[in-house]
Amino acid sequence: MPDIKVTPLGAGQDVGRSCILVSIGGKNIMLDCGMHMGYNDDRRFPDFSYVTQNGRLTEFLDCVIISHFHLDHCGALPYMSEMVGYDGPIYMTHPTKAICPILLEDFRKITVDKKGETNFFTSQMIKDCMKKVVPLNLHQTVQVDEELEIKAYYAGHVLGAAMFQIKVGLESVVYTGDYNMTPDRHLGAAWIDKCRPDILISESTYATTIRDSKRCRERDFLKKVHETVERGGKVLIPVFALGRAQELCILLETFWERMNLKAPIYFSTGLTEKANHYYKLFITWTNQKIRKTFVQRNMFEFKHIKAFDRSYADNPGPMVVFATPGMLHAGQSLQIFKKWAGNEKNMLIMPGYCVQGTVGHKILNGQKKLEMEGRATLEVKLQVEYMSFSAHADAKGIMQLIRMAEPRNMLLVHGEAKKMEFLKDKIEQEFSISCYMPANGETTTVVTNPSVPVDISLNLLKREMALGGPLPDAKRPRTMHGTLIMKDNSLRLVSPEQALKELGLSEHQLRFTCRVQLHDPHSDTDTLGRIYTHLKSVLKSYSIQHVPDGTVIVESIVIKVTASAEEPNLKVVLLSWSYQDEELGSFLSTLLKKGLPS
């Protein structure tokens, strides 16, 4: 039976290292190649030895697919391709391809330059790795090779995030990566057509949560900013150039306008240039509203939000500043932070996740004293707010996606099976499909029953009809004879003559012969005559000929009679028939063995 095998190599519940191997129709695909952000040792990368113990990755894998630019989905990519060794194609969307190397380089700097780790990938490795990337567009079917094709669907979540359909012949798998079923201020909701994959592989990090509304997250953000500004404090919002920054700017701009607030809002200049660049490139990936706005004006032409100059940080009075980088590990955001950290009236709002070793990470862990360069310590007195704006599908979102794609099987990765029994039951009962939750390194095998379509030639069908009998009932199976030609990825059933013609073969006749001994005291001619009469009475609807040369012919079957040399009363009946009349031939030989009626 054909089957599909899925083996997760990643780990972790929170910010895991997504990496899943799929074997489908003889092809091996790696889905995501993420890094675990909580570890410094081997555990941070997926366990590639699962594959490499049997040979090189390049030989084993037909392709690697990356769903989006977050490091828990692409962080191990340069390690895999350049250090473990993989030279095959890596597929990702255009925005992911543009943003992924920036994040990898940022992360490399933190790990190697700040934390002094060795045995890590280099800048050059990131570049070499990215050379292996093949970018693709949404809904574009990409033929990886003759049999394997992949297609990207919109996943929401972050700019460029995609879900992937992987198809070999009639079998298919959909991998969701991270996705979001509700639109936000700058991205739309995930969408997929009713593609009925054999397996839908979904992230399940948020499978057991009921998400608080976006609106309330925004409300908290505005409340904190407003409170700080009202008491004359300064608000620092470290952001990554893309994504949340735009969303939060749109939000603050609207709020300032409505509340008629006067405190200045700034964004660091590097941010706008970068962001505008990418938004221009990837405007089709954002939601309708942003697309419309973008036609009218630049993403960063706000009424209340102005470009920041480093001298402004010392200005008295309240202000709000968006600055890069998002994890406070270097650059402008860190400079401003150092200036403002000592004042308890100020506020730091961290709108995203911070990797270990960054100032952002330390602060989010509640550290109040930071060691800076030159032995100086920085006391953190300002208020810190950690706000997650991450857009993930929760339990309801997963159910929505299943309803959309109508998979035959469901597979949840990255969750604790023990805590997801209820969800598994729910999916299995509501959709009458199986739901799997393999642990890392554990393989799930799903047997597929692909129906194989065969084209039948018109001639063959006409001949079948000409043979008489009732016309075929569409709902009942019916046996047909013909020649099956498997050629050019298709199956055709044609008449033997046509097959011979197409294949340039000559026809061979296959005949069976058989001798039957009969005790019959008559002459040979009389015996043949008696056989003729007997057959006439048994085979009423057949044409039976008695030919003068001493043979009886029924269809293609030829019957002759000779006397035995030793015993005159023993007659030898010779039967010969063609392969096509095998059934009738066998019947006649059996009939004659029983003897003739006296």
Place this chain on the structure above:
Amino acid sequence: MDISSDESDDWFMESLNTYKDLHVFQLEHPTKVIEWTGDKNICVAGYTGARSEILELLLPLKLYAGENQGLCAERDFKVQHGGFSEEPIESLIHIPGTRCVVTSGSFSTTLQIWDIGGDDSDVIKKTGVINLKSTSAKGSKIAPGLTDEPAVLHGSCISEVQLTEIATGRVLYTVAKESSDSVSGLQFVNACVFLICASDGSLLMGDTRDPSTCHYPLEDSKSDLHWAFGLRTDGSQSEPSCCTVARLSSSGHMLLSDLRNVQRPFCQTQLNVQHNTSENDFLNVCWAPVLDRCLSVSGFDGTVHIYNTMNWSTEGQSPQPVFSHRGHEMSDEAKYSGSLPVVTIHSWHQSRPKTVLSAATDGSLHVWDWVDKITDR
């Protein structure tokens, strides 16, 4: 009535000042039960489908982070346990000190007993049933007993009210009053004394050591009204004298009585609420567990009103609520769906003074910590 986009936006902007915390969730199926199973956990259950889910949810941890609230980004509900019921869930109660809940539904002739499970599994399992005298459990109201042996007081009409031991199914007590009046609510005052409110607003006080009950009918009862009640007690060993009972009619009439003199309410008033619902299924009145003499009402529309009864005069005009939660009718969902949701149930947090949970017919579930304009400013 439609809520315009502007009105909704105005409310949202105002919410920055009117709520300390506000969390808005959307359940897959609406619930009309919110039952506390621990300090941080609640049970909800569907009442609309033939197959319904019972969920035990962990409240957003951000609410419990105390001084470090800013560093806690966890603002989602976690589904800790879930189970399937073969019937819509009408009522659900938790037996204090156990992992056991008892439900009544609209189809079967029994009460269902469930184990909501521990750390080893996330599945809520049915562990037993309580057979009932009558042929239908529809409308059966349930209250947990306050004795050491887990038991429930339950019944759909007065004459059927009985106390049943959960472990054995043994009937420990039966009300000896012939009355087919349907039960609107019932609750234990202390280990032995209990109170039943009938749909027509009359009250019955009983004692499990004595089959006879005291009946307190309303002086001028109107037959087309439906009543709900809320009982304020001071812990499990309350003396009836410390208890105040609030009765609310489907027309918004409110009666407050002291259990020492149930027959004569010490306060009567008419709330300024919409009352066009004759058969009010969601009528709900609750006393705040921490705030003194504060009570909340819902079930008339998409609003939960909170009143301070301290300054209610005995025969005054309509009292003004100290707070109204309009979140359910101001949601994006309500804006687009055409019909306004009605609040199905609300429940006060047991220890956070001003935190309330409320659910509505559209499946919304809100957790809100309101600001008292007078005292919190």
